[in-house]
Amino acid sequence: EAGVAQSPRYKIIEKRQSVAFWCNPISGHATLYWYQQILGQGPKLLIQFQNNGVVDDSQLPKDRFSAERLKGVDSTLKIQPAKLEDSAVYLCASSLITSYEQYFGPGTRLTVT
């Protein structure tokens, strides 16, 4: 069974530029999550989707971050414009709608200079 796929794996941008990350969840997983993991910290949930609807985006900085999950499968997380403090690993996870178990992708390491 294929795991959660993410791309790119690494990205370096200058502040005020925009960037987008892509996630493809495990087939059949209706729930998708985006986490931000700053160096030295545990992951922090940014947004949770169920199918193509948003369940929780209370911790998403909506002035610069956006996310979508068209067709209830793949998802894209965008940052525009990026700030230095956005440097982090962005993790995508997915789960079955009936399960508490989340499966994580390898993450995208973003460096903002």
Add this chain to the structure above:
Amino acid sequence: AQSVTQPDIHITVSEGASLELRCNYSYGATPYLFWYVQSPGQGLQLLLKYFSGDTLVQGIKGFEAEFKRSQSSFNLRKPSVHWSDAAEYFCAVDAGGTSYGKLTFGQGTILTVHP
């Protein structure tokens, strides 16, 4: 506020020695509890979970964890550590209910294994 605390930022053990990583949580009721492991450049892999029932749970790679309600703890243990266990370990909590699916993580414990 709900929180998860891993008191030890960095632990060093010798290969073959026993290991215990601590995790304490602050929630109103018994949450769903998880331990994840993260190797450098990798995503998080689920080691084990506790939802209910037997308070001693077995996981992959020879790990186990014990839920102690009276201490609000969910410590991870392994009787004999292997060099390949060197990684960062995260305790996480899902409060369930209306917070279903919203994992709150501790800050992590980095494990170094000496030969």
